[in-house]
Protein backbone atom coordinates (compact mmCIF):
# COMPACT_ATOMS: atom_id res chain seq x y z
CA UNK A 1 0.00 0.00 0.00
CA UNK A 2 1.39 3.35 -1.07
CA UNK A 3 0.06 6.89 -1.15
CA UNK A 4 1.00 8.63 -4.41
CA UNK A 5 0.19 11.71 -6.44
CA UNK A 6 -0.59 10.37 -9.90
CA UNK A 7 -1.47 11.99 -13.22
CA UNK A 8 -4.82 11.40 -14.87
CA UNK A 9 -3.98 9.88 -18.26
CA UNK A 10 -7.54 10.17 -19.62
CA UNK A 11 -11.08 10.58 -18.38
CA UNK A 12 -14.00 9.78 -20.67
CA UNK A 13 -17.73 9.37 -20.00
CA UNK A 14 -18.23 5.90 -21.49
CA UNK A 15 -21.84 5.36 -20.43
CA UNK A 16 -24.33 7.92 -19.14
CA UNK A 17 -22.98 9.13 -15.77
CA UNK A 18 -20.16 6.59 -15.81
CA UNK A 19 -16.55 7.59 -16.39
CA UNK A 20 -13.54 5.54 -17.35
CA UNK A 21 -10.47 7.14 -15.84
CA UNK A 22 -6.96 5.92 -16.63
CA UNK A 23 -4.34 6.95 -14.06
CA UNK A 24 -0.56 6.70 -14.34
CA UNK A 25 0.27 4.46 -11.39
CA UNK A 26 2.95 1.93 -12.37
CA UNK A 27 3.48 0.67 -8.80
CA UNK A 28 -0.17 -0.24 -8.41
CA UNK A 29 -0.50 -1.52 -11.99
CA UNK A 30 2.20 -4.14 -11.40
CA UNK A 31 1.00 -5.31 -7.99
CA UNK A 32 -2.81 -5.05 -7.84
CA UNK A 33 -4.91 -8.22 -7.82
CA UNK A 34 -8.49 -8.56 -9.10
CA UNK A 35 -11.00 -7.36 -6.52
CA UNK A 36 -8.58 -5.03 -4.75
CA UNK A 37 -9.32 -1.32 -4.60
CA UNK A 38 -7.70 2.07 -4.20
CA UNK A 39 -8.90 5.14 -2.34
CA UNK A 40 -8.85 8.60 -3.87
CA UNK A 41 -8.80 11.95 -2.12
CA UNK A 42 -11.68 13.81 -3.76
CA UNK A 43 -11.24 17.57 -3.43
CA UNK A 44 -11.59 18.81 0.16
CA UNK A 45 -13.37 15.74 1.52
CA UNK A 46 -11.55 14.28 4.51
CA UNK A 47 -12.68 10.73 3.79
CA UNK A 48 -11.09 9.22 0.72
CA UNK A 49 -13.47 7.44 -1.68
CA UNK A 50 -12.90 3.74 -2.52
CA UNK A 51 -12.89 2.39 -6.10
CA UNK A 52 -12.17 -1.08 -7.44
CA UNK A 53 -9.35 -1.32 -9.93
CA UNK A 54 -11.11 -1.99 -13.22
CA UNK A 55 -8.26 -2.65 -15.66
CA UNK A 56 -4.48 -2.40 -15.75
CA UNK A 57 -1.86 -1.75 -18.41
CA UNK A 58 1.89 -1.81 -17.86
CA UNK A 59 2.02 1.68 -16.27
CA UNK A 60 -1.63 2.64 -15.72
CA UNK A 61 -4.71 1.57 -13.82
CA UNK A 62 -8.29 2.31 -14.82
CA UNK A 63 -11.30 3.12 -12.64
CA UNK A 64 -14.88 2.80 -13.82
CA UNK A 65 -16.76 5.28 -11.69
CA UNK A 66 -20.36 6.24 -11.45
CA UNK A 67 -21.25 9.73 -10.31
CA UNK A 68 -23.07 9.08 -7.02
CA UNK A 69 -22.45 12.28 -5.02
CA UNK A 70 -20.09 15.20 -4.53
CA UNK A 71 -16.86 13.19 -4.29
CA UNK A 72 -17.42 11.20 -7.46
CA UNK A 73 -18.67 14.34 -9.24
CA UNK A 74 -15.37 16.06 -8.36
CA UNK A 75 -13.40 13.05 -9.59
CA UNK A 76 -15.38 12.78 -12.83
CA UNK A 77 -14.41 16.38 -13.66
CA UNK A 78 -10.62 15.83 -13.50
CA UNK A 79 -8.79 16.55 -16.73
CA UNK A 80 -5.85 14.78 -18.40
CA UNK A 81 -2.51 15.59 -16.64
CA UNK A 82 -4.19 16.75 -13.41
CA UNK A 83 -2.69 15.02 -10.38
CA UNK A 84 -4.81 13.08 -7.91
CA UNK A 85 -3.87 11.58 -4.55
CA UNK A 86 -4.43 7.81 -4.50
CA UNK A 87 -3.70 5.07 -1.99
CA UNK A 88 -3.45 1.38 -2.77
CA UNK A 89 -3.70 -1.38 -3.64
CA UNK A 90 -5.95 -2.17 -0.68
CA UNK A 91 -7.98 -5.10 0.60
CA UNK A 92 -8.26 -8.75 -0.33
CA UNK A 93 -9.59 -9.62 -3.75
CA UNK A 94 -10.96 -12.65 -5.59
CA UNK A 95 -9.24 -16.02 -5.47
CA UNK A 96 -9.45 -18.91 -7.93
CA UNK A 97 -9.23 -22.50 -6.73
CA UNK A 98 -6.50 -24.41 -8.58
CA UNK A 99 -8.97 -27.02 -9.89
CA UNK A 100 -11.51 -24.46 -11.20
CA UNK A 101 -11.84 -24.19 -14.97
CA UNK A 102 -15.25 -22.59 -15.64
CA UNK A 103 -15.80 -19.21 -14.04
CA UNK A 104 -19.20 -17.53 -13.97
CA UNK A 105 -19.07 -13.77 -13.40
CA UNK A 106 -22.25 -11.92 -12.47
CA UNK A 107 -22.30 -8.13 -12.58
CA UNK A 108 -25.11 -5.86 -11.49
CA UNK A 109 -24.73 -2.37 -13.02
CA UNK A 110 -21.45 -0.70 -12.07
CA UNK A 111 -20.53 -3.99 -10.36
CA UNK A 112 -18.88 -4.82 -13.68
CA UNK A 113 -15.90 -2.71 -12.49
CA UNK A 114 -13.80 -5.30 -10.57
CA UNK A 115 -14.97 -8.25 -12.68
CA UNK A 116 -13.26 -6.92 -15.82
CA UNK A 117 -9.89 -7.06 -14.07
CA UNK A 118 -10.68 -10.61 -12.95
CA UNK A 119 -11.33 -11.48 -16.60
CA UNK A 120 -8.08 -9.81 -17.64
CA UNK A 121 -6.18 -12.04 -15.21
CA UNK A 122 -8.07 -15.29 -15.67
CA UNK A 123 -9.14 -15.50 -19.31
CA UNK A 124 -6.00 -17.16 -20.66
CA UNK A 125 -6.40 -20.16 -18.33
CA UNK A 126 -10.15 -20.34 -17.76
CA UNK A 127 -13.47 -20.46 -19.57
CA UNK A 128 -15.42 -17.37 -18.59
CA UNK A 129 -19.10 -16.47 -18.87
CA UNK A 130 -20.07 -12.95 -17.87
CA UNK A 131 -23.68 -12.04 -17.14
CA UNK A 132 -24.13 -8.27 -16.99
CA UNK A 133 -27.45 -6.98 -15.73
CA UNK A 134 -28.38 -3.33 -16.21
CA UNK A 135 -31.51 -1.25 -16.20
CA UNK A 136 -31.27 -0.48 -19.93
CA UNK A 137 -28.99 -1.12 -22.94
CA UNK A 138 -27.12 2.19 -22.50
CA UNK A 139 -25.89 1.00 -19.09
CA UNK A 140 -24.40 -2.26 -20.38
CA UNK A 141 -20.64 -2.53 -20.54
CA UNK A 142 -19.94 -0.87 -23.91
CA UNK A 143 -16.85 -2.74 -25.01
CA UNK A 144 -18.89 -5.93 -25.15
CA UNK A 145 -21.54 -4.35 -27.35
CA UNK A 146 -21.40 -4.47 -31.15
CA UNK A 147 -19.90 -1.23 -32.48
CA UNK A 148 -22.17 0.72 -34.85
CA UNK A 149 -19.86 2.85 -36.98
CA UNK A 150 -17.76 5.94 -36.31
CA UNK A 151 -20.17 7.62 -33.90
CA UNK A 152 -19.04 9.60 -30.88
CA UNK A 153 -20.05 6.61 -28.76
CA UNK A 154 -17.65 4.52 -30.84
CA UNK A 155 -14.83 6.95 -30.08
CA UNK A 156 -15.57 6.88 -26.38
CA UNK A 157 -15.43 3.12 -26.41
CA UNK A 158 -11.96 3.13 -27.89
CA UNK A 159 -10.54 3.73 -24.40
CA UNK A 160 -12.19 0.57 -23.05
CA UNK A 161 -10.34 -2.61 -23.92
CA UNK A 162 -12.53 -5.23 -25.58
CA UNK A 163 -13.45 -8.15 -23.38
CA UNK A 164 -10.82 -10.89 -23.59
CA UNK A 165 -11.25 -13.31 -26.49
CA UNK A 166 -13.40 -16.29 -25.68
CA UNK A 167 -15.44 -14.63 -22.92
CA UNK A 168 -19.12 -15.38 -23.34
CA UNK A 169 -21.02 -12.15 -22.66
CA UNK A 170 -24.69 -12.36 -21.69
CA UNK A 171 -26.50 -9.05 -21.41
CA UNK A 172 -29.69 -8.75 -19.38
CA UNK A 173 -31.74 -5.56 -19.16
CA UNK A 174 -34.67 -4.71 -16.93
CA UNK A 175 -36.49 -2.98 -19.80
CA UNK A 176 -35.61 -5.64 -22.38
CA UNK A 177 -33.78 -3.14 -24.64
CA UNK A 178 -30.85 -5.55 -25.05
CA UNK A 179 -30.43 -9.25 -24.32
CA UNK A 180 -32.85 -11.05 -22.04
CA UNK A 181 -35.44 -9.02 -20.16
CA UNK A 182 -35.21 -9.19 -16.39
CA UNK A 183 -32.50 -9.39 -13.76
CA UNK A 184 -29.06 -11.01 -13.99
CA UNK A 185 -30.12 -13.47 -11.31
CA UNK A 186 -33.07 -14.69 -13.44
CA UNK A 187 -30.73 -16.52 -15.82
CA UNK A 188 -27.99 -17.36 -13.34
CA UNK A 189 -29.46 -20.84 -12.55
CA UNK A 190 -28.95 -21.84 -16.23
CA UNK A 191 -25.16 -21.67 -15.71
CA UNK A 192 -24.73 -23.09 -12.22
CA UNK A 193 -24.11 -26.66 -13.38
CA UNK A 194 -21.42 -25.42 -15.77
CA UNK A 195 -19.63 -23.15 -13.29
CA UNK A 196 -16.86 -24.29 -10.95
CA UNK A 197 -16.89 -20.93 -9.18
CA UNK A 198 -19.12 -17.87 -9.22
CA UNK A 199 -17.91 -14.30 -8.73
CA UNK A 200 -20.32 -11.43 -8.29
CA UNK A 201 -20.37 -7.70 -7.79
CA UNK A 202 -23.59 -5.76 -7.55
CA UNK A 203 -26.24 -4.47 -5.16
CA UNK A 204 -27.10 -6.26 -1.92
CA UNK A 205 -30.51 -7.26 -3.33
CA UNK A 206 -28.69 -9.21 -6.05
CA UNK A 207 -26.70 -11.04 -3.37
CA UNK A 208 -29.92 -11.76 -1.45
CA UNK A 209 -31.40 -13.41 -4.56
CA UNK A 210 -28.21 -15.43 -5.00
CA UNK A 211 -28.22 -16.49 -1.33
CA UNK A 212 -31.84 -17.67 -1.74
CA UNK A 213 -30.76 -19.81 -4.71
CA UNK A 214 -27.95 -21.30 -2.69
CA UNK A 215 -30.34 -22.09 0.17
CA UNK A 216 -32.78 -23.79 -2.20
CA UNK A 217 -29.93 -25.83 -3.71
CA UNK A 218 -28.80 -26.88 -0.22
CA UNK A 219 -32.33 -27.98 0.72
CA UNK A 220 -32.67 -30.02 -2.47
CA UNK A 221 -29.20 -31.56 -2.18
CA UNK A 222 -28.20 -29.99 -5.53
CA UNK A 223 -24.68 -29.02 -6.52
CA UNK A 224 -23.47 -26.00 -4.51
CA UNK A 225 -21.18 -23.68 -6.43
CA UNK A 226 -18.84 -21.57 -4.33
CA UNK A 227 -19.52 -17.88 -4.74
CA UNK A 228 -17.34 -14.90 -3.89
CA UNK A 229 -18.86 -11.44 -3.84
CA UNK A 230 -17.39 -7.97 -3.61
CA UNK A 231 -19.25 -5.98 -1.00
CA UNK A 232 -19.60 -2.20 -0.78
CA UNK A 233 -20.32 -0.31 2.42
CA UNK A 234 -19.33 3.18 3.45
CA UNK A 235 -15.69 3.23 4.34
CA UNK A 236 -13.55 5.38 6.62
CA UNK A 237 -9.78 5.03 6.44
CA UNK A 238 -9.68 2.15 3.91
CA UNK A 239 -6.80 0.28 5.57
CA UNK A 240 -8.10 -1.23 8.79
CA UNK A 241 -7.38 1.55 11.30
CA UNK A 242 -10.82 3.07 12.02
CA UNK A 243 -13.22 0.07 12.05
CA UNK A 244 -15.77 2.26 10.22
CA UNK A 245 -16.59 -0.46 7.69
CA UNK A 246 -16.94 -3.35 10.15
CA UNK A 247 -19.57 -5.92 9.17
CA UNK A 248 -20.94 -8.88 11.07
CA UNK A 249 -20.35 -12.22 9.34
CA UNK A 250 -20.91 -15.86 10.25
CA UNK A 251 -17.17 -15.90 11.05
CA UNK A 252 -17.37 -12.89 13.38
CA UNK A 253 -16.76 -9.18 12.89
CA UNK A 254 -14.77 -8.31 9.76
CA UNK A 255 -13.40 -5.06 8.43
CA UNK A 256 -14.53 -4.69 4.86
CA UNK A 257 -11.44 -2.68 3.84
CA UNK A 258 -8.94 -5.10 5.36
CA UNK A 259 -10.60 -8.55 5.38
CA UNK A 260 -12.57 -7.82 2.15
CA UNK A 261 -14.09 -6.33 0.12
CA UNK A 262 -14.39 -9.87 -1.30
CA UNK A 263 -16.12 -12.43 0.93
CA UNK A 264 -17.71 -15.83 0.48
CA UNK A 265 -21.42 -15.14 -0.08
CA UNK A 266 -22.30 -17.84 2.46
CA UNK A 267 -20.39 -16.01 5.21
CA UNK A 268 -22.18 -12.67 4.90
CA UNK A 269 -25.21 -11.84 7.03
CA UNK A 270 -26.94 -9.88 4.30
CA UNK A 271 -29.82 -8.58 6.44
CA UNK A 272 -27.26 -6.64 8.51
CA UNK A 273 -25.35 -5.03 5.63
CA UNK A 274 -25.96 -1.27 5.47
CA UNK A 275 -24.39 1.11 2.92
Ligand SMILES: Cc1cc2nc3c(=O)[nH]c(=O)nc-3n(C[C@H](O)[C@H](O)[C@H](O)COP(=O)(O)OP(=O)(O)OC[C@H]3O[C@@H](n4cnc5c(N)ncnc54)[C@H](O)[C@@H]3O)c2cc1C
Pocket residue numbers: 037049050051052053064065066067068069070071072073110113114231232233234235261275
Ligand atom coordinates in the same frame (compact mmCIF):
# COMPACT_ATOMS: atom_id res chain seq x y z
C1 LIG B 1 -14.55 -1.53 -1.94
C2 LIG B 1 -15.38 -0.56 -2.75
C3 LIG B 1 -15.19 -0.49 -4.12
C4 LIG B 1 -15.95 0.41 -4.88
N1 LIG B 1 -15.74 0.44 -6.21
C5 LIG B 1 -16.44 1.30 -6.97
C6 LIG B 1 -16.22 1.36 -8.39
O1 LIG B 1 -15.40 0.63 -8.95
N2 LIG B 1 -16.94 2.26 -9.09
C7 LIG B 1 -17.86 3.08 -8.49
O2 LIG B 1 -18.48 3.88 -9.19
N3 LIG B 1 -18.09 3.04 -7.16
C8 LIG B 1 -17.41 2.19 -6.38
N4 LIG B 1 -17.62 2.16 -5.04
C9 LIG B 1 -18.62 3.09 -4.45
C10 LIG B 1 -17.99 4.48 -4.31
O3 LIG B 1 -16.93 4.42 -3.37
C11 LIG B 1 -19.06 5.48 -3.81
O4 LIG B 1 -20.01 5.66 -4.82
C12 LIG B 1 -18.41 6.81 -3.50
O5 LIG B 1 -17.61 6.71 -2.35
C13 LIG B 1 -19.50 7.86 -3.27
O6 LIG B 1 -18.84 9.08 -2.95
P1 LIG B 1 -19.54 10.47 -3.22
O7 LIG B 1 -18.83 11.50 -2.43
O8 LIG B 1 -19.67 10.73 -4.67
O9 LIG B 1 -21.01 10.23 -2.69
P2 LIG B 1 -21.59 10.54 -1.26
O10 LIG B 1 -22.08 11.96 -1.25
O11 LIG B 1 -20.68 10.09 -0.17
O12 LIG B 1 -22.85 9.57 -1.33
C14 LIG B 1 -23.76 9.65 -2.43
C15 LIG B 1 -24.53 8.36 -2.57
O13 LIG B 1 -23.63 7.26 -2.80
C16 LIG B 1 -23.85 6.25 -1.82
N5 LIG B 1 -22.56 5.68 -1.39
C17 LIG B 1 -21.63 6.28 -0.64
N6 LIG B 1 -20.62 5.44 -0.37
C18 LIG B 1 -20.93 4.28 -0.98
C19 LIG B 1 -20.31 3.03 -1.06
N7 LIG B 1 -19.16 2.78 -0.44
N8 LIG B 1 -20.90 2.08 -1.80
C20 LIG B 1 -22.06 2.31 -2.42
N9 LIG B 1 -22.72 3.47 -2.37
C21 LIG B 1 -22.16 4.44 -1.65
C22 LIG B 1 -24.52 6.95 -0.66
O14 LIG B 1 -25.32 6.05 0.09
C23 LIG B 1 -25.34 8.00 -1.32
O15 LIG B 1 -26.57 7.50 -1.75
C24 LIG B 1 -16.90 1.27 -4.25
C25 LIG B 1 -17.09 1.19 -2.86
C26 LIG B 1 -16.35 0.29 -2.13
C27 LIG B 1 -16.56 0.21 -0.64
